[in-house]
Amino acid sequence: MADDNRTVLGACPHDCPDTCSMVITVKDGKVASVAGNPDHPFTDGRLCVKVNHYEERVHSPDRVLYPMKRTGPKGTGQFARISWQEALDTIGTKWKAIIAESGPTAILPYSYLGTQGTLNGLNAGDPFFNKMGATISERTFCDSGACTGYIMTLGPTAGMDPESLQYSKYIVLWACNPMSTNTHMWPFIAEAQKRGAKVVVIDPARTRSAQAADWHIAVKPGTDAALAMGMANVIIAEGLVDKEYVDAYTTGYDELAQRAAEYTPEKVSSITGVSVDDIRKLAREYAKSQPSAIRIGVAIERNGSGGQAVRALSCLPALVGAWRKPGGGILQLPLWAFPINWGNLMRPEWVQPGTPVLNQWLLGRVLTGEQPDAPGIRSLFVYNANPMVVAPEQDKIRKGLEREDLFTVVSEHFLTDTARYADIVLPATTQAEQFDLMFSWGHLYMTMNLPWIAPIGESVPNTELFRRLAKTMGFDDPQFSYTDEELAERSYDWTAPTLQGITLDRLKREGWARLNVPAPDQYAPHAAGGFPTPSGKVELKASMAAGGNFVLPVFRQGSNEFQDGTPVDPLPGWTKPPAGDGLPFALLSPKSHAFLNSGYGNLRRQQAHAGEQHVVINAADAAARGIGDGATITVFNSTGAFQAVAKLSDEVPTGVLQSPMGYWPGAGGSVNAVNTARFGDLGRAPSFSDTRVNVRAGA
Amino acid sequence: MTHVVTDACERCRYTECVAVCPVDCFHADAARLYIDPDVCIDCGACIPACPVHAIVDAFDLTAEQERWLAVNAEMCTSLPLITEQEAALPTADARRAELGF
Numbered sequence: 033m034a035d036d037n038r039t040v041l042g043a044c045p046h047d048c049p050d051t052c053s054m055v056i057t058v059k060d061g062k063v064a065s066v067a068g069n070p071d072h073p074f075t076d077g078r079l080c081v082k083v084n085h086y087e088e089r090v091h092s093p094d095r096v097l098y099p100m101k102r103t104g105p106k107g108t109g110q111f112a113r114i115s116w117q118e119a120l121d122t123i124g125t126k127w128k129a130i131i132a133e134s135g136p137t138a139i140l141p142y143s144y145l146g147t148q149g150t151l152n153g154l155n156a157g158d159p160f161f162n163k164m165g166a167t168i169s170e171r172t173f174c175d176s177g178a179c180t181g182y183i184m185t186l187g188p189t190a191g192m193d194p195e196s197l198q199y200s201k202y203i204v205l206w207a208c209n210p211m212s213t214n215t216h217m218w219p220f221i222a223e224a225q226k227r228g229a230k231v232v233v234i235d236p237a238r239t240r241s242a243q244a245a246d247w248h249i250a251v252k253p254g255t256d257a258a259l260a261m262g263m264a265n266v267i268i269a270e271g272l273v274d275k276e277y278v279d280a281y282t283t284g285y286d287e288l289a290q291r292a293a294e295y296t297p298e299k300v301s302s303i304t305g306v307s308v309d310d311i312r313k314l315a316r317e318y319a320k321s322q323p324s325a326i327r328i329g330v331a332i333e334r335n336g337s338g339g340q341a342v343r344a345l346s347c348l349p350a351l352v353g354a355w356r357k358p359g360g361g362i363l364q365l366p367l368w369a370f371p372i373n374w375g376n377l378m379r380p381e382w383v384q385p386g387t388p389v390l391n392q393w394l395l396g397r398v399l400t401g402e403q404p405d406a407p408g409i410r411s412l413f414v415y416n417a418n419p420m421v422v423a424p425e426q427d428k429i430r431k432g433l434e435r436e437d438l439f440t441v442v443s444e445h446f447l448t449d450t451a452r453y454a455d456i457v458l459p460a461t462t463q464a465e466q467f468d469l470m471f472s473w474g475h476l477y478m479t480m481n482l483p484w485i486a487p488i489g490e491s492v493p494n495t496e497l498f499r500r501l502a503k504t505m506g507f508d509d510p511q512f513s514y515t516d517e518e519l520a521e522r523s524y525d526w527t528a529p530t531l532q533g534i535t536l537d538r539l540k541r542e543g544w545a546r547l548n549v550p551a552p553d554q555y556a557p558h559a560a561g562g563f564p565t566p567s568g569k570v571e572l573k574a575s576m577a578a579g580g581n582f583v584l585p586v587f588r589q590g591s592n593e594f595q596d597g598t599p600v601d602p603l604p605g606w607t608k609p610p611a612g613d614g615l616p617f618a619l620l621s622p623k624s625h626a627f628l629n630s631g632y633g634n635l636r637r638q639q640a641h642a643g644e645q646h647v648v649i650n651a652a653d654a655a656a657r658g659i660g661d662g663a664t665i666t667v668f669n670s671t672g673a674f675q676a677v678a679k680l681s682d683e684v685p686t687g688v689l690q691s692p693m694g695y696w697p698g699a700g701g702s703v704n705a706v707n708t709a710r711f712g713d714l715g716r717a718p719s720f721s722d723t724r725v726n727v728r729a730g731a
Numbered sequence: 732m733t734h735v736v737t738d739a740c741e742r743c744r745y746t747e748c749v750a751v752c753p754v755d756c757f758h759a760d761a762a763r764l765y766i767d768p769d770v771c772i773d774c775g776a777c778i779p780a781c782p783v784h785a786i787v788d789a790f791d792l793t794a795e796q797e798r799w800l801a802v803n804a805e806m807c808t809s810l811p812l813i814t815e816q817e818a819a820l821p822t823a824d825a826r827r828a829e830l831g832f
Contacts, residue, residue: 067779079751081773084788211754219753240772244754624771626732636767640790641732641773 035062041069041543043481045152045463046628047145047174049194049474050216052079053544054086056464056484063087063484071407072544073195074216074475081641082628088635089445090488092463096444096487100457104433109452116500117491119456124504126439127164130410134166137388138410142395144173146416146631147494149468149481150523151516155377156494157415159511160502162382167407170391170716171589173364173422175473176572177333177717180586181342182364184574184600184714187564190369192325192361194475198223199359202321202479204314205233206345207256208329211240212625214474217327219242224359230317234259235331237622237690238683239650249314250685252332253618254335258606259311260344262300264292266315267351273319274353281561284573284603293601303606305685319352322359331622335721336609339714342521343574344604350570355558369547370471371528377556379511380590389594391716393709394424399432411439415460415494420449421630421696424707424718427672441495445636451694459491466493467516469523469539476547478531478541489615495519501563577602583715594708607713615669615724617653620690621703627694634696645702646679648690649727654680659729667691669725671708674701689725732789733768734777735799739785740764742826743819748777748786750816758810767807768800783830 037059044052053069066086070077079086084376099119104110112120125635130138141161147153154171161168180189198222199201210217218241225231225246233242234249234256242248249731252257267273268289278285297308301324304311318324326348332341346362354360376380388407397403399412412433419429433440442454465487470479487493492500495516502512520536530547539545549555565571580597626641627633647667649659659665662682666673667689676691684690695702712719736748740763748764749757756770766777766786777786789800820826 068776076753077751078774081775084773084775115776121761215753215772215774222753222755240770326772637790643732 034060034108036231037245040484041480042463042484043340043468043470043479044079045147045149045468046083046631047148048628049472050074051215051470051472051474051477051479051676052216055080058484061485063090069543072477074477076216076219078216080215081626082632082638085637086464087634088637090462092446092635094446095445095488096451096457096459097491098459102455106436106453107430109447111457118502119458120500122456123441123501127411127505128626130439134408134410137167137407139164139166140390140398140409140412141166141169142392142412142414142419143169143416146418147463147468149470150372150377151468151519152466152494153416154586155589156228157498158647159379159382160498160507162379162589163502163507163509163718164505165387167409168383168387168389168589168591170389170583172391172393172583172587172716174330175333176337176583176587177341177712177715178330178364180582180715181339182346183584184576185343185346185565185571188368189557189564190366190476192363193366193549193552193555193709194363196221196358196555197221197325197327197479198227199553200224200323200325201229201326201359202318203231204318204324204326205231205241205245206326206328207332208237208241208327209241209622211244213329213623214543217474230321231315236688249306249310252303252305253620253688254337254609255606256332257337257341257344258295258300258303258603259306259346260286260341261292261295261605262297262304262311263315263318263348264288264344264351265300266297266312267319268292270316272316273351277350277353277356281558281563282572283567284571286686287603288347288506288572291605318348322352322354322489323357324349324352325359326362328362328364330572333712333715333717334719336712336719337536337606338712338717340601340604340606343715347570347572347604352661356556357559358553358556360556361558361714365473365730366476367471367473367531369549370475371525371530373523373525374590375587376522378586378590380585383589383591385593387591387593389588389591393423393711393716393718395419395423396428396429396432397709398433399438402428402430410437411441413441414450415443415497416420416446418450418630421633421694421702421704424704424709424720425671426697426701426705443494448630449698453454457499459489460497461487461491461493469520469536476533476549477544478539478547479544482540573617574602575703581714600714609722613670613724614727617687617689617726618705618721618725619667620688621693621707621720621723622690624692624694630694630696633694642692642694645676645695646691647676647727648679648684650682650684650686650688651680652686654678657729663729664731665727665729666731667706667725667727669723672701672705674703674705675731689727732773733771733803734766734773734775734797735787735789735792735803736764736766737785737787737796737799737802737831739755739783743823744782745782745819745823746754746813746816747780747782749813755812755814757813758807759813760806760810763812764813765803765810767811783827783832
């Protein structure tokens with residue numbers, strides 16, 4: 033090991049749109065440093081505050097390196113090292129008994145994108161749990177609501193290339209703070225700005241991005257759909273519609289126009305808090321400054337009208353003909369550009385008809401028995417996830433995890449707040465120690481991650497974890513003996529036009545490749561229509577709404593049974609959210625600048641950059657309650673409470689609080705203690721931006 | 732938290748950092764550069780770009796370097812932004828040698 037000095041090309045594993053190409057320096061067999069690949073057009077030689085010192089995560093003294101079993105009461109973090117064989121035997125014995133007594137649906141997998149590699153990420157355990165017949169986990173953590181709304185309107189199209197933003201004349205960043213959560217996109221926006229483009233940020237809070245923009249519009253939380261419809265109203269009423277584009281490439285224009293007529297600037301102003309003049313100005317500038325671009329962030333879906341907001345926003349580029357040129361259109365999730373063999377990743381054909389589906393936001397209610405119609409869950413298997421931090425109704429989750437009759441297994445890097453409740457903890461590799469192939473939901477490049485170093489301790493990648501579990505359970509399908517390279521080969525349609533010229537060998541050699549699509553200055557995928565919707569056009573009135581509300585099967589292990597099914601208005605619009613007990617504040621819980629969801633919440637460097645758990649409060653609101661800057665306050669509602677430090681700032685208007693998600697709660701709780709598991713209107717997105725709370729000084 | 736320009740910048744003023752900064756957070760006077768802590772996104776791009784290793788993640792500041800945190804913040808309130816790379820000071824090469832880089 034002493035003379036093991038190398039440079040390796042890797043890929044950032046995290047749930048972030050940027051999926052960076054990394055250059056790793058290995059010294060004496062250890063990861064010495066990581067850097068952004070200077071040759072990669074999107075990474076451009078930089079990483080970020082989260083992963084600049086990924087070596088500190090890999091070699092942290094706190095890593096879980098060996099299987100462990102619980103030796104004390106649940107939650108106390110008392111564990112003893114055991115062998116892999118003992119861990120697997122324990123799991124196998126327990127699961128076989130549960131299956132014999134209660135059926136496989138008494139077992140629930142829980143996971144998301146702790147790593148988002150094709151092999152070890154979203155669908156890593158789906159073949160195993162589908163084969164088992166376990167209850168299906170519906171994972172609507174992120175963009176599921178936006179996906180449902182977007183696909184109903186535009187179909188699964190990649191939409192804009194983010195690199196084309198440099199050619200935009202007008203950029204609207206809506207519920208999107210790229211400075212913190214999409215930082216490698218910012219230079220393309222800054223370049224457009226230098227070339228004279230106007231950058232508008234629409235966000236209740238004056239975020240870092242809002243401060244760098246030309247115009248910040250502080251919309252009231254949860255009213256984005258109304259503002260988008262107000263824009264449509266002005267565009268239509270003032271004759272700013274690209275009639276030719278609308279006639280050729282959309283359906284339902286007359287119906288949309290009729291609906292938009294209800295959203296007069298005056299009415300929209302009263303809903304959104306944005307002035308009538310600003311609504312008109314925004315609509316006019318957006319329509320006239322072609323090509324214009326809209327970039328929506330994940331937060332757009334997080335309210336009771338969030339899905340319809342995405343529907344409305346997805347209509348706007350067609351109304352003004354923005355799709356005609358590179359730099360025009362809407363950017364939501366370019367993931368759809370990647371020809372992924374989802375079937376091979378998930379093996380949905382193994383799902384037996386009638387297998388129940390449980391949404392993962394409901395974990396607390398499911399474990400405490402409060403969720404009607406949920407099967408009794410006797411075992412929980414958690415990987416790639418830390419629900420104690422990321423999921424709402426934290427107190428219920430804790431209570432559920434305390435259940436003595438619940439057999440909990442957690443595969444992790446660290447002893448998280450969730451892992452502390454496990455009966456068995458399994459050691460997972462970091463990206464440094466595993467092979468993976470990354471798609472991206474924020475650009476158009478494939479990125480390869482070759483292992484940088486050998487696995488530390490007895491940690492294993494998720495691919496190996498499920499091979500071992502399959503053997504334990506006696507599943508002998510070839511699926512469970514494929515090597516990582518075979519899995520990678522099977523994960524993509526390498527004959528697809530977008531992968532022409534790209535092979536696994538080339539990716540292993542070069543580290544990354546741009547999909548075979550036109551260059552950013554040429555990329556205008558819908559200049560002449562070609563939308564992958566049922567009609568082939570932009571569906572301003574959505575024909576897919578007739579089937580009711582649904583979650584894309586990729587977020588539910590491939591199953592399409594037991595969909596939400598509630599009626600969906602085929603025309604976009606805004607619905608008033610529930611009153612929330614009449615509590616005085618809207619609470620926003622955005623992603624933290626320095627953490628990646630719950631990731632890094634335990635590491636000192638990122639803790640220092642994030643600062644103490646805090647709540648941003650307007651000075652006027654603070655003064656009225658005798659709260660000083662830096663004082664400890666309690667945020668509470670009927671769901672729960674948490675303590676944080678008050679940060680007085682005019683970054684939020686009066687009546688709005690902001691507290692970033694990602695802090696590990698320990699005993700004191702964090703922001704998901706007050707968020708509830710109420711769904712938004714589409715795709716079972718959360719509705720966290722509708723959360724109402726009160727605050728008081730002191731703990 | 733932020734990144735911080737330390738005194739190694741004095742008599743050098745290489746400004747390679749400005750060329751790689753994605754958010755225009757550098758301010759400058761004739762002698763050296765400073766980072767605006769409210770604008771810096773802690774991406775770290777400037778650290779390897781600086782020929783004299785003058786820029787430090789605030790988390791890594793030594794006790795002796797701590798004072799530059801406040802100096803950077805204060806200087807940026809009045810000094811102009813610098814967004815394009817400029818020629819280094821005539822004393823830069825000698826200073827770089829003196830610093831051992």
